[in-house]
Amino acid sequence: xKKLLCVxxxxxxxxxxxxxxxxxxxxxxxGDMAGPNGDGFHLTFTFKQDGDKLTGTVxxxxxxxxxxxxxxxxxxxxxxxxxxxGMVIMHEGVISxxxxxxTTKSDQGDFPGGEMTLTRTKTSQ
Numbered sequence: 001x002k003k004l005l006c007v008x009x010x011x012x013x014x015x016x017x018x019x020x021x022x023x024x025x026x027x028x029x030x031g032d033m034a035g036p037n038g039d040g041f042h043l044t045f046t047f048k049q050d051g052d053k054l055t056g057t058v059x060x061x062x063x064x065x066x067x068x069x070x071x072x073x074x075x076x077x078x079x080x081x082x083x084x085x086g087m088v089i090m091h092e093g094v095i096s097x098x099x100x101x102x103t104t105k106s107d108q109g110d111f112p113g114g115e116m117t118l119t120r121t122k123t124s125q
Contacts, residue, residue: 023076023095025049029118031102045118049073058082087111093118 029045046065047056054071068091071080076095081088089111093102098120105113 023073023078025054025073025078025095025100027123028121029100030121031116031118033104033114033116043116043118044121047071054078054080056080 025047026049027047029047030042031045032040032042034040041061044059045056045068046059047054047068052073054068054073056068056071057065058068059065066082066084068080068082072078073095077093078095078100079090079092081090083089088107089104090107091102091104093100100118102116102118103113104115
């Protein structure tokens with residue numbers, strides 16, 4: 001019985017330690033992405049994290065924010081989708097401090113995937 005209690009206590013501590021070190025991406029992040037023709041464009045992501053759930057928007061050259069969907073954060077990894085004119089662009093990333101390395105791919109073959117690095121925007125006090 002003591003062994004079982006020790007194992008349960010160890011698992012509980014491991015769980016709380018891993019959630020304590022989980023990244024919090026709430027805030028504004030910016031980065032540049034190369035377009036299909038080689039031209040670049042600037043994107044601004046505004047994320048809100050609640051546990052492992054991720055919501056927010058992305059604003060690009062079109063000017064109007066687009067909602068992200070299916071957002072998740074798991075430790076130092078995140079994923080979400082953006083629907084642009086009926087095309088779903090899937091995003092997967094790795095969080096490292098104030099940067100996120102994102103990889104994108106589309107559900108349509110005529111839109112190539114890509115990579116970008118997002119940087120957290122510091123808020124002025």
